[in-house]
Amino acid sequence: MHSKKRWICLIVAMFAFCVAPAGVSAADKLIKIGGLYPMTGRAGLYGKDSVAAAEIAINEINAKGGAAGYKIDATFNDSKVKAAYAIRVAKRYISEDKVNFLFGVVSSGVGLAVTEVSKQEKKIFIGTDHASTRLTVDNFQPYYFRVSNNTFQSMASGALYLQELKKTKPWKTIAFIGPDYSYGHSQFDEIKYSLERLGVEFKVVGEYWPKIYAPDYTSYITSILNDKPDVLVSGFWGGDTVAFIKQAQAFGLFNKMTYFHPDAGGNYELMSAMGDELPLGLILGARHYNNWPNTEQNKNFVKNFKALTGRYPTYAAEGAYAGIYAIAAAVEKVGNPDDTEALIKALEGLKIKLPEDPDGFTSYINPETHQMIQTQAIGVTVANKDFPPATRMLGNWKVYKAEDLVPPSDYIKMKRKK
Amino acid sequence: MDFSFFIMQLISGLTVATLLFLVASGLTLIFGVGDVFNFAHGSFYMIGAYLAFQMISVLQVNFWLGLVLSGLGAGLVGIVAEVFLLRRIYGRKHEAGFQILLTFCLILIIDDLVKIIWGTEYKTIQRPSGFTGPVQIGDLYIPSYNLLIIVVGIIVVVAAWWVLNKTRAGKIARAAAVDREMLGAMGINVPMTMTMVFGIATALGGFTGALAAPLRSVTPGAGVEVIIDSLIVVVIGGMGNFWGAWMGALLIGELTAFGIVIVPKWATLFSYLVMIIVLIFKPEGLFSPRKIRKV
Numbered sequence A: 001m002h003s004k005k006r007w008i009c010l011i012v013a014m015f016a017f018c019v020a021p022a023g024v025s026a027a028d029k030l031i032k033i034g035g036l037y038p039m040t041g042r043a044g045l046y047g048k049d050s051v052a053a054a055e056i057a058i059n060e061i062n063a064k065g066g067a068a069g070y071k072i073d074a075t076f077n078d079s080k081v082k083a084a085y086a087i088r089v090a091k092r093y094i095s096e097d098k099v100n101f102l103f104g105v106v107s108s109g110v111g112l113a114v115t116e117v118s119k120q121e122k123k124i125f126i127g128t129d130h131a132s133t134r135l136t137v138d139n140f141q142p143y144y145f146r147v148s149n150n151t152f153q154s155m156a157s158g159a160l161y162l163q164e165l166k167k168t169k170p171w172k173t174i175a176f177i178g179p180d181y182s183y184g185h186s187q188f189d190e191i192k193y194s195l196e197r198l199g200v201e202f203k204v205v206g207e208y209w210p211k212i213y214a215p216d217y218t219s220y221i222t223s224i225l226n227d228k229p230d231v232l233v234s235g236f237w238g239g240d241t242v243a244f245i246k247q248a249q250a251f252g253l254f255n256k257m258t259y260f261h262p263d264a265g266g267n268y269e270l271m272s273a274m275g276d277e278l279p280l281g282l283i284l285g286a287r288h289y290n291n292w293p294n295t296e297q298n299k300n301f302v303k304n305f306k307a308l309t310g311r312y313p314t315y316a317a318e319g320a321y322a323g324i325y326a327i328a329a330a331v332e333k334v335g336n337p338d339d340t341e342a343l344i345k346a347l348e349g350l351k352i353k354l355p356e357d358p359d360g361f362t363s364y365i366n367p368e369t370h371q372m373i374q375t376q377a378i379g380v381t382v383a384n385k386d387f388p389p390a391t392r393m394l395g396n397w398k399v400y401k402a403e404d405l406v407p408p409s410d411y412i413k414m415k416r417k418k
Numbered sequence B: 001m002d003f004s005f006f007i008m009q010l011i012s013g014l015t016v017a018t019l020l021f022l023v024a025s026g027l028t029l030i031f032g033v034g035d036v037f038n039f040a041h042g043s044f045y046m047i048g049a050y051l052a053f054q055m056i057s058v059l060q061v062n063f064w065l066g067l068v069l070s071g072l073g074a075g076l077v078g079i080v081a082e083v084f085l086l087r088r089i090y091g092r093k094h095e096a097g098f099q100i101l102l103t104f105c106l107i108l109i110i111d112d113l114v115k116i117i118w119g120t121e122y123k124t125i126q127r128p129s130g131f132t133g134p135v136q137i138g139d140l141y142i143p144s145y146n147l148l149i150i151v152v153g154i155i156v157v158v159a160a161w162w163v164l165n166k167t168r169a170g171k172i173a174r175a176a177a178v179d180r181e182m183l184g185a186m187g188i189n190v191p192m193t194m195t196m197v198f199g200i201a202t203a204l205g206g207f208t209g210a211l212a213a214p215l216r217s218v219t220p221g222a223g224v225e226v227i228i229d230s231l232i233v234v235v236i237g238g239m240g241n242f243w244g245a246w247m248g249a250l251l252i253g254e255l256t257a258f259g260i261v262i263v264p265k266w267a268t269l270f271s272y273l274v275m276i277i278v279l280i281f282k283p284e285g286l287f288s289p290r291k292i293r294k295v
Helices: A002-018 A044-063 A083-095 A108-121 A151-168 A182-198 A218-227 A239-250 A268-277 A296-309 A315-334 A340-347 A409-417 B003-034 B041-058 B063-084 B093-118 B144-166 B168-178 B180-185 B190-215 B222-237 B242-262 B269-281
Strands: A030-037 A071-078 A101-104 A124-127 A144-146 A173-177 A203-208 A231-234 A258-261 A283-285 A363-366 A371-373 A376-383 A392-400 B134-137 B140-143
Touching (some): A030 A044, A030 A315, A044 A071, A044 A101, A044 A296, A071 A083, A101 A108, A101 A315, A108 A124, A108 A144, A108 A182, A124 A315, A151 A182, A151 A231, A151 A258, A151 A283, A151 A376, A151 A392, A173 A182, A173 A218, A182 A231, A203 A218, A239 A268, A239 B190, A268 A392, A315 A340, B003 B140, B003 B144, B003 B168, B003 B190, B003 B222, B041 B063, B041 B222, B063 B190, B093 B222, B134 B144, B144 B168, B144 B190, B144 B242, B168 B180, B168 B190
Parallel strands (some): A030 A071, A030 A101, A101 A124, A173 A203, A258 A283
Antiparallel strands (some): A283 A376, A363 A371, A376 A392, B134 B140
């Protein structure tokens, strides 16, 4: 019996060595990153994709010798999409694992909690996904940086799209539906703000706030149909979008109004989940597309991700990929991952060419908000079988210049005062 | 609010209520008969949805057959869970912590199993042919699949009433809810009865998951999303009260449907408010007779 136990211990110990991160040895100088992503529930897909893409970036960078001689060593933990839990993990990362950077987070609710830890502990937090503008505007703190678009940028481009739409398809009224938390409310406020700022005339005839992850939207749909808006602005993400579109389609909603979903509607997982069921002609946007821009860098990113995971990436992947490259670039500039204040200076204004950048544009971090400034495209669902299992992708792109999507300084000042 | 919109909202509330009831009925059945609050009931709903995806979307099994098989499959998983795990916690209501711990663990295990088997991508099932379009009633266009769900709900209510009240099996189940020891003394195989009740309840959960799948997204975590609302329904109706679950579901479904129209910003609050009011003034449930439950 005893010898059997000893054998088991030995085998377990051997396994433990085998799974230690490959390519990083204890002797290496390390950039330590503490990552937080959801691994369960509806957001689990984004978490898994983010981790896979971060690992692609880490392998690429480490294979070239790392940044300033430092290899990247990242640990990822489940955020459980719970703010209190994520705070505990973030604190443990700092006190026990001695990480140089906090990294990740899908939910804006969790992001707002982790940014508080980052502020207290004076540790840089690189946000790769969560989109609520509050992190870079209302609740801004100097240790926070976001490397993907926020809802303000999506809604600013959305407002420009709607302004143009008036010429071809005159509309007057809008209704809004989105999840009842920070992310949904930011989008509604921002689309109204941006439309008003452009001087576009509109009237809100209905607003709806279902719970996040609500399984059923039937009663919302019948009420929206009764409101008869010209445009339905939607602020869902992920599985909620899938459920809403399936249920709305049964009521013929898409024949009766323009469906407009500029922040997360164009996510690839919607296309892959719905196949032929996805109606044509929906106007959708996302933070990264597998088929736009048509640059070598984007094609390679999508190809490498497919090779590693066997599936095409959701938008979340590219944010994590960008985050790792931003860290590497900042460490390269400063020469070490420990001088936090110097790293902040290095990140402010940092220019970095990303898969989502069209030719002739390079993403950069706005020093005032610590927000990555990027070009935004919005498309329409069209038949396209290049990225199976999806049979619809976005096309007929309209592209908006990064500079036109930045919140004006007085807006930032007003929000920060509040 | 014009009349046709009123009817439309009533019907959409009814669809929501029916699916709520179908989940809550299994939950309340297990509670009534076994005194177990099965937190993992929603996970059987999710298993049903994934089995339906596997059979209908992947293996191209006939839709209706797929629905039934998904229900049976979820019931089978339920029976395995009952025999190996839940059987050990019957009659330990005073140690409610164990029940919550065990059934909550089941949620995590089933969620992870689903992720290992099917991955985290969202899955969908197409509505069956013949039920893709709307039905026109007057100037109303109602999706035929939603009507189907309502009809199925009514069939389940009637069938359950018949089984529970008119058949020997139903009487045994009801007797088990009152006094298991006495039932055993009368020569009934009580453990077998409990296993069957659990199997039927989880099969009902799985069937509901499969039935709802063409209208919802099939994702890991789908079980947790339905369990909270079902719990509210069960509490309002009275824990273990089958009819109460139906009335509770109708109340919540319609209250939310009209709440959305009248005060859209606070619509989701209604169900919680009703639950709180019920818990304060009639904690045994709105539709339970006012009596002290047998200890």
